[in-house]
Each structure stands twice: as structure tokens, then as C-alpha cells.
Amino acid sequence: MxxxxxxxxxxxxxxxxxxxxxxxxxxxxxxxxxxxxxxxxxxxxxxxxNSVKPAAEANSNPPTLFPHSFSLENYQKLATYGAGLGTYLWNSIALSVLVVVGTVIITVLAGYGFARFQFRGKSLLFGTTLLILMVPYATILIPLFIVLGRLGLTNSVFGLALVLIMFQLPFGVFLMRNSFESIPRELEEAALVDGCGPFGALRYVSLRLVMPGVVTVALFSFIASWNEFLGPLIFLSDGSQYTLPIMLVNLSIGQYGAVDYGAIQAGVVITIVPVLLLYLFLQRFYVSGLVNGALRG
Structure with a gap:
């Protein structure tokens, strides 16, 4: 008892x-x-x-669990594959940075507007933004390709970034609106009384309080753009513009059906490391922002 x-x-x-x-x-x-x-x-x-095994051992059947000898042969092979690992890595970084910066700026301003201002058609505009979530990504790739072609943005990392930003907006706007609504209006009113304008109150008061939500939006957009495969496959045609996921797929095809598993695993490791480090560094903001942004509807 x-x-x-x-x-x-x-x-x-x-x-x-x-x-x-x-x-x-x-x-x-x-x-x-x-x-x-x-x-x-x-x-x-x-x-x-597998990435640190010699090529013969990495492709052996049955596979070995631990490498019998340490080798960087697979990473050296990646460095000289196609246009070069540095080119694909730079394209992925440039794409991710453009998507993160564009998504954060647009969603912060849009979320603040939906949370603080009253205007005609506000609910309709917010609902229309969320409707993008219901549109299957693959179904509008051809229309988007035609639009980017007329704008001269096909085979361009910048044009691809615009497409990916559009698909990050619904979640980002929803999260930022809820994050701003969780902040008492009295804090901004006090800043206005002290001489701040609306943008000053946003910059010096509200934005600092919703930073976990901003980090969450940035992380989601970074992971989505860093791992994106279908968009680059459709909108990029020049090998020098390819990103890491496209490089890994081309590497996996090989010549005469041969697959170099060691080089593929080395590419996987290189792809994982930036995302893993960024998440570990920002995880406390990520968890806090996701919870705060989801509690209010």
C-alpha cells in the first residue's frame, strides 16, 4: 500500500x-x-x-559492417564528379539562403499584418494563402515552368527560389500570425507612446519576442530547399546549376547500371551534416517557436 x-x-x-x-x-x-x-x-x-571504406569494400556483397581500412577515396571521387562537388554545394547553399531570407521577410511582415491590422478581406486573404497547402506540388510545375520561361528565370537558382518561397508561405504566415497574436498589444502601444513608429515597434519589441517562431520558419524553409529534388529537376537544365540532390541521383545511376555505393554514401553524409548541425544549434528555438505558433488559431 x-x-x-x-x-x-x-x-x-x-x-x-x-x-x-x-x-x-x-x-x-x-x-x-x-x-x-x-x-x-x-x-x-x-x-x-560506408563513406570511409575503400570503393571495393563499399561495393562488396555481402557488405561489411565496419571498414577494414580507412579511406577518403569516396570523398575524393565526389570532389571531381561532374561540375565538381564545390559547384553543387554552392548551388544548394545559394538556393537555401535565398529561400530562407525571402520566406522569413515575407512571412514576418505578412504575419504581423494579419495579427495587428484590420482591413477588408483579411479573412479571405488569409484563407486563400492557406489554400496553397491543398494544391499538390507536382500538378502546377508545368504552369510554373511556363511562367518562369516567360520571365526568363528558367535554369536559374533565383527563379527556383521564388517557386520554393511560394510553397513555404502558408505554413510560415500561419505560424508568424499566431506568434504575433500571442504577444500583448500593450507592449507595442507602450513603444508607440515612447516615440516608435509601427515598424519601430515591430523591429525593437515584437520581432525579438517572436524570434523562436522566426527560427522555426527559417529551419523549415532551409530543410525544404536543401532537400528539394523535384523542383531543381524540372526548372534546372544546365549541369552547372544542379544542386546536391540532383548530383546524388545522377551519381546513383552510374554507367552500364553500375552503382558506386561508397560515393553515394559520402554524398549523403555531406548532405546531412549542415542540416544536422543547424538543427542542433537552433533546436531550443525550434521547439519553442513551433509550440507557441501552434497554440493559437
Missing amino acids: TVITRTPGGTRHKTGAARVRSAAAGTGYHLFSGVLAAIFLLPILWAVL
Whole structure:
């Protein structure tokens, strides 16, 4: 039977079966979390190990778990593949930076406008923005290709960035509107009384309080643009404009059906590292911003 005792200071202490149940629940939680983390980390570990194997060992059948000898042959092969790893890496970085900057600027301004200003057709415009989420991405690639062609933006990283920004707007605007609505209006009114204009109140007061939401939008747009495959495949035709995902697919095809698994795993590792480091560095802002932005509707 569980016994709860009260100390002279009023603190209640659990004894007996309650402590056993609490310890068992904690152990079970950590065990389950550890197993789940191992399941997610094993493919990454496998890619890292294969990337440092010699090409012959990486392509051997059956595969070896640990490399018999350490080699950077696969990374050297990537460095000289096609237009060069540096070219594909730079294209991916440029695309991701353009998408992140454009998405953050537009969603912050749009979210602030939807949260703070009243205007005719506000609800209709906000609902129309969210309707983009219901449009299948692949179904409008051909119309978008025609539009970009008439604007002279096909085979351009900038034109592709505009397309990806459009598809990041619904989630970003929704999250930023909710983030701004969670801030008391009195804080901005106090800034206005002190001499700030509307943009001054946004810059010096509201924007600092919704920074977790801004980081969340930036992370989502970065991951989406960094891993994007279908858009670059359709809108880019020059090999010097390709991004890392396109390079990896071309590498996996190989000559005469041969697949260089070691080089592919090396490319996977290079693709994973920036996203992993960025997420680990900004995860506390990401979790906070996602929760705060989703609680208000």
C-alpha cells in the first residue's frame, strides 16, 4: 500500500509502491527513447561507415559492417564528379539562403499584418494563402515552368527560389500570425507612446519576442530547399546549376547500371551534416517557436 507522509514543513514524500512505479515508468521511458533514437541513428552511422571504406569494400556483397581500412577515396571521387562537388554545394547553399531570407521577410511582415491590422478581406486573404497547402506540388510545375520561361528565370537558382518561397508561405504566415497574436498589444502601444513608429515597434519589441517562431520558419524553409529534388529537376537544365540532390541521383545511376555505393554514401553524409548541425544549434528555438505558433488559431 502506498504511504504518503507529510514533513513538518508541509512537503509530501512518496514511499513504497509509488516510488517503484515512478522509477519503472522513468526507466521504461528512457529505454524506449534510447531504442527509438538508435533506430533513427543507425542509417546515419551506416552511411558514415560506408563513406570511409575503400570503393571495393563499399561495393562488396555481402557488405561489411565496419571498414577494414580507412579511406577518403569516396570523398575524393565526389570532389571531381561532374561540375565538381564545390559547384553543387554552392548551388544548394545559394538556393537555401535565398529561400530562407525571402520566406522569413515575407512571412514576418505578412504575419504581423494579419495579427495587428484590420482591413477588408483579411479573412479571405488569409484563407486563400492557406489554400496553397491543398494544391499538390507536382500538378502546377508545368504552369510554373511556363511562367518562369516567360520571365526568363528558367535554369536559374533565383527563379527556383521564388517557386520554393511560394510553397513555404502558408505554413510560415500561419505560424508568424499566431506568434504575433500571442504577444500583448500593450507592449507595442507602450513603444508607440515612447516615440516608435509601427515598424519601430515591430523591429525593437515584437520581432525579438517572436524570434523562436522566426527560427522555426527559417529551419523549415532551409530543410525544404536543401532537400528539394523535384523542383531543381524540372526548372534546372544546365549541369552547372544542379544542386546536391540532383548530383546524388545522377551519381546513383552510374554507367552500364553500375552503382558506386561508397560515393553515394559520402554524398549523403555531406548532405546531412549542415542540416544536422543547424538543427542542433537552433533546436531550443525550434521547439519553442513551433509550440507557441501552434497554440493559437
